[in-house]
Amino acid sequence: MSRRRPDPSRSQDRRSGWTPPQRGLFDDDTGSGRRARSTRKTTRQPSRSRQGSRRASTTQPARSRRAKASPKKHARRSHRPVPPRPKRRRQREKITERAARKVVTVASTSSPRSGRKPFMSSPRARLRLMATLIVLGFVVIMGYVVKYQVVDDGNLRAAAASQWTRSRVLSSDRGSIFDRNGEELALSVPAVSIDVNPRLVEDPVMTAAALKLILNLSDERTDYLTAEMAAHERGFVYVKRQVDVSLGEQIKALGLAGVNVVPEDRRILPGGTTGRSVIGLTDIDRIGIAGLEYQYGGQAAAAADGYDDLLTGVTGRVSYEVDKKGQPIAGTDEVIVEPVAGHDLVLTIDRSIQFSAEQALLSQVKAAGAKSGTVVIMDVRSGDIYAMASVDRDDDGSARVSNGNYAAVNAYEPGSVAKVITIAAGLNEGVVTPESSFVVPYRRTYGDDELSDSHKHDTTPMTVEEILVQSSNIGTIDVLEATGFEAHWNYMRSFGLGEKTALDFPGESAGILHRWDELQGSERYTVAYGQGVASTSLQLASVINTIANDGIYVAPRLVTATIGTDGDQILAPSSATHEVVRPETAHEVQDMMRKVVCEGTAAKARDTVTGFTVAGKTGTGLKPWPNGSYVNASGQKRYYSSFVGFFPVEAPEVTILVSIDEPDAALGYAYGGDAAAPVFAELVPKIASVLGLQPPANAIGCEGDD
Template sequence: MTDPSRPRGITRPTPGAAAGPPRRRLVGLLVVLSLLFVGIIGRLADLQLVAAERYVAYGTSQRLRAEELPASRGSLLDRTGAELVLSVPAQTVIVDPRMIDDPLETARTLAPVLDDDVATLASRLSADSAFEYLARQIDDETAADVQAQQIEGVFLRPEPRRTHPAGNLARGVLGSADIDGVGVSGLEAQFDDVLTGTAGEVLFERSLNGVAIPVGQQQLEPAQPGDDIVLTLDRSLQFLTQEALAEQVRATGANGGQAVVMVPSTGEILAMVSLVVDDEGEVVPATYNRTLVDTFAPGSVLKLSTVGASLEEGRSTPGRAIEVPYALNVGGHMFQDSTLHGTEMWPVSRILIDSSNVGAIKLGQELGEEQVHGYLTRFGFGQSTGLGFPGESAGRLRPVEEWHGSDIAGVIIGTGVTVTAMQVLAGYNVVANDGVYVAPRLVDARVDAEGGRHRAAAVPTRRVVSERTSGQLREMLEGVVSDGTGTHAAVPGYQVAGKTGTSWKLQADGSFENGRGTRDYMATFVGFAPSNDPRVSVIVVIDQPRNVYSGGSAAAPAFSRIVEHALRRLDVPPTSGDDREGTGHIVTVGSTESRVRATPAVAGDDAHVDELDG
């Protein structure tokens, strides 16, 4: 039945029919709220108990920023403390490409500042990474220009730059380090662990915009710079030697040259020069140390060993006469002297002074293969000098068991052996040191970050021949310069001892013939001065001279100039006068007043006061 008083179409909602009874709704709401509450409690527990450390670390990582402090690489110094290689502060521009909104526009802004092209910069700025280099090791002015642009996402980072203040001087010896400061050649590579410092780190709290928060957390672990290395090289003498050698290479039309200057008594290397002729015909420093790496057939300079062995073994005296024909057949091969002569009786001393191949071979045959090989080994051939220089060659001195036929003759006259220039000079220092071999050394000391100087270990020495034999050899070597093949090596005012060497150049294929079917030469002169009190020893090797080819003509003149420079540099007074035009003169300053005026020298550090009072 319907209620007639109720309007039609309107029905009273039945309690609990649509929304349910209030009790059920309340229970439902309670359940929902309870679940929400449990969720919140769970989340709180997760935040505060379960994952608390993780979130703390995450927050810390957002706040704290660590920056590496690059360690300065140690310097390479010459014996006087002059810098040959050093690191200077520089800035590197880096970018976080994720922070760059418009790579092309940014590239256009930075291109003129960094002197780079827009396309290259744009590709780096739009890279899919968080870190890219834009420019490395730029100077402070450019870095300031970059900073002035105030580009978000572009940062500056300190990164020292390696510098050679003396240009290419001794570049082959010093070597190089790559852009990351890792030594890759020469002394840079050899002493990389000493030169490399330990990077530091600074940890600080930063704000949202990256600025350090004052009085925020900060930790600093300073960088430890690498140690400096003091070399035995003398910068001025290195330059003078390089200039003298370059002049001789140009004068002889050679392909290059090598020169080493040493103090024979201590084994200190004062200069090491390696030159090549580049594609444009310019004589330039080689990129590697040829004096230790390149080997060549030394020629007659090796006769010293055989003659010394003959004297030491009591088989000869300097005056002993030996029959020396012009040519000699050994094992089916003909060996001959450089100048035509009949069969003559020559004293042993003349064999060395006039560099007789035949005479030296005959002396060697008397000794036998074992002793010839043994003395070459004692003089230091066929083995490393102990310098430990990267790429250093030991040369080639085959064991006696591999010698056949004419090999002994080739070894004696220096064509069957390969050596480095350093080995030859160290061998001649035996004569300068009264028969004692002193190993060469290139490093004088290491200087740590606190300034402590640590001297290098003493070099090993060993007796090779007796003092008497050494004295006899020295007289013969003096004769080479005064009357023999090496007269161009004379130095005005000083007595010089030395030996010439001329040999065929070993080609890349191991033969002596070049592509034209002819032979190229290696010209060598090695010696020391003053011969009665050797203060300096020098070897000069001219690679493939064209207009002259012998050691006496191609190498000896450069030897003379280098020795002259070295003796002046070492303050060694002359021991005799010389009347030749354009050479030095000795003025003895007596007790009475004397006044001398001279033209100042112009060569590196040698420019000096030109007025002296006696």
């Protein structure tokens, strides 16, 4: 029997007893054999006995079969003594053994005996994988192309444009306010605002000095701007707003880095202060803050009060390019969103009559040493307001046209003007006639108080007509008692007291009118002649206008039309009306009021009136002091003096109210006939001239008139 050649792969180190692993186990396509050989150079492999057990679990090469044929020889070799190995070396061998087991497991699963081909062993499979990866990559790339070119196209363009373009709000044109004849009362004119971006300013000191010189800035403002620009922290600081366009052009020509000139509008009143009390005010951003500017253009604040915004319009937006210094490049403006202009208002106000009323009132407030005054002029039939003026005094005591519409927002005791309501109620109820007579003393006790007339007189019979002409307080109470407290209260409500007028003017007062059954003591009686009740000048003018309009109450009106952006005029609805007293009752009261001017307390109401017959009623109310009394510790009284009348008596056209607040009694202006009636007389011919009114051919006049 021939001797078999020794297997080199089964060579054994007799000194250490180490047997190398089978070569066939690691000769696969993965290169495991090479890794195993490299491992063999640095680590000692497990003993022959362990190696044999591992091979038994996988394959049985020739050497293993020979071991079975000669068990004695195999056993002799496996039990040869092995020199001891260091602990760290044994640990490395264990790690190597575990790695070898994993390799053997992989080799066994891919062996021909398993019936499976190794993964990616075929060139066609590798080609398919490569094609699949290429297709997936192409799909991903196309997805990004679609995303950036279609979906995010706008965002990317915006991001790029933001680096060299800017945008700003493009203000809409605020609607103008016209008088009844088309004369401008309020309009917007071009202006500019100057602002600075401190981060872009190159020379803060020089820039601040240039702005100070052109804009006439104060030293404090200049120092503030210099500090802000030097800090380079903020991105926006206003320098000055509402600047004349020519000054803006000068600043723009300097090309100062970081300084911007932005167009805006400025609100002006072409007539100066004419109509300011009614028109109101806007803030620097052209948002209404008072008067009609607020009522029809106060934006969010006005909307919260229930007002419709007609004047403001809708803002737009404009884009422009900037250079590397952030300065706008001329000629690059492009409107992104077109602004929509606000609507125009056409008022019932006549600018000429308004001006005349304000000037006459200013003169009288100065002459009477008064605190303030109001005038209301309205058309008898339509209720249209021709003028509504308010005058007060500024901090240095000078009389001026007020920013506030005191005729609508302030309420005072009307005084004897309220006697017209009491007399008309008695006549309309049929409990009295103009000739009905009452015995009227100078004073009488009501409740716990003693009430009296304004002038001492003997106890005497007085007709209802004389009671009104002579303005008797006690006589008016007699008519009230004949009418009844509840009926009288109902008439006061029907005349418009105790509630706001249809104007719904911002801040308008409803006055004070307690129910008849809520009044106690003498207050139940004093309301007959205008004490214990409060009304605005607007309400009081409407009361007398009802008498002039043959007993028909007509609500006052300030806006006659609006004009849209298309130029079409939309007429406002006519004023609401209701009957308060019968026409015959109104005619009786009209004649009595004519005699008040001709024979009674309002003689000064016709001093400068020629050709027209006028009628009216004076009123002198008292204002309570802070202590609640009408008389202070020094015995002084504060008066609120009025006169309300109309002309011509034969066919009334215009109603005029004049009220003077706190006239100086020492100067002889305490009563309405002295403080207010002269203003009425001054206004009648001016109003007649503006409106083209002519005295009627059948003018009644006063007895003794030529």
